[in-house]
Amino acid sequence: MSTDHLFDVRVTAADERRLACDTMRAALLSGPISDDDWASAAPGWDDDEHWSTSAWSGDRCVAHAGYFRVDTVVPGGARLGTAAVTRIGVLPTARRHGLLSRMMRFMLTSARDEGRPLASLRASEAVIYGRFGFAIAADGVVATVDPRRARPIANAAPGSCRVLARDEILDVVSAIYDRVVARPGAITRSDYLWRRYLEDALQGDKASFVVVHTDPHGVDDGFAHYTVSWDERPMAESAGKGEVHDVWGSTAAVELALWSFLCDLDLVRTFRVDERPIDDVLRVAVRDPRAYQTTHRYDEQWVRLLDVERCLVSRTYRPGPPVTIAVTDPLFPDNDASYELDASGGVCRTDAPAELRCGVDALSAAYLGTVPWHDLAAAGRVQGDQDAVARADDRFAVRPLAFCGSFF
Ligand SMILES: CC(C)(COP(=O)(O)OP(=O)(O)OC[C@H]1O[C@@H](n2cnc3c(N)ncnc32)[C@H](O)[C@@H]1OP(=O)(O)O)[C@@H](O)C(=O)NCCC(=O)NCCS
Secondary structure, eight states: OOOGGGOEEEEOOGGGHHHHHHHHHHHTTOOOOOHHHHHHHGGGGSTTTEEEEEEEETTEEEEEEEEEEEEEEOTTSOEEEEEEEEEEEEOGGGTTSSHHHHHHHHHHHHHHHTTOOEEEEOOSSTTSSGGGTOEEEEEEEEEEEOHHHHOSOTTOOSSEEEEOOGGGHHHHHHHHHHHHOOSTTOBOOOHHHHHHHTHHHHHOSSSEEEEEEEOTTSOEEEEEEEEEEEEOSSTTTOEEEEEEEEEEESSHHHHHHHHHHHHTOTTEEEEEEEEEETTOTHHHHSSSGGGEEEEEEEEEEEEEESSHHHHHHHSOOOSOOOEEEEEEOSSOGGGOEEEEEOTTSOEEEEOSOOSEEEEHHHHHHHHTSOSOHHHHHHTTSEEEOHHHHHHHHHHHOOSSOOOOOOOO
8 A cells, every 4th residue: 555645755945954864864873963063064965966855754854865966987088967876764664665766766857857867876785776777887895905015016107296285185186086087987076075085184183194196297197095093002013004095096007106105104004995996906016916905895886877878878889890779767768769889889779679688777787888798698687699798798898997986
């Protein structure tokens, strides 16, 4: 029996945001937000930054869902308007009444109406979002690096490094990031997101720093954000520890130059890095391959094509013979069509018989060129003959592999 009448699902009004925030926090096992924290969080709930829906039972907020307005880099370098879905939570007392389903339909429709062809998210549990057409499009890794075994690091770009003063961090770093970020899956970061990611370095109450790499012509071409701490134990065991939060460069060699700087920091005996791509170049550039240990691999970026045609025409493809893919999308049937990828990299709808058939979730998995069509076909999520699967793999493949690197 429908329980739709029990809950009012609507766009969250400005004066309802703090209640909605507390509801989301309770669902995610956190207490209510403090006045101080709300003062710094509130800009991240602004209309320009964030679209928000919530569900109400009388004056009680029982659920929340929203998205940040960002762009995602797709293969070839275009940046596509994206609903970066976030802050999803339903109070335990209101779960399994279809509230997430209602909010998700409302939210994805709103994102399409705003002209956003793409949605992406990070999932607390991997069983929640497939039903809405999302799929894992890229994995990430957690790694540790032993700097003494890692150095010297091969192929570091020539140039110099400087550590930024606190008051120049925001402007310098955001400008470099916007200029150099080219990896498929990476997203643009708003002022609010930058302040969140750089909080430690901006506040200056921890040993948290940003180092910038400059090329031999004086152009800033990469940066790393890191935190170091002293682990006080009996003197013989005391050691510095480092955490690396961000490493972005215009080339792999620039990222290696930044890692060289980090691995040369005196006293630091180990680095931990929580978000790296699965094809992290550092792993093959260290002197001793075991200096880099992958401790965990996780589903990083979930993607959902909202406007299939616009997404497909907006990315580039490797040269090769044509392939035709039929897509079904239960949520947005106007996406249901066959799409032909022609030999010159153009994409259009076609009435020709499709060689591959899949749901929008499988296409979303393959879209960033990192999850192979071969694997999706082997798992029964794509139907078609092996030759067409191999052609799709050749045409969609990218290097470097997709990676977002921005948690939201
Ligand atoms: C995940 C969550 C938002 C789901 O909300 P909800 O309103 O209960 O979801 P719905 O009622 O719309 O569920 C839709 C379907 O998904 C299934 N589903 C939802 N959450 C699920 C979960 N965590 N595990 C397994 N199945 C789940 C439901 O069983 C239902 O299946 P059905 O269509 O076959 O009946 C809610 O459980 C929650 O707040 N969890 C804790 C916070 C959290 O993990 N948030 C997500 C952050 S990324």
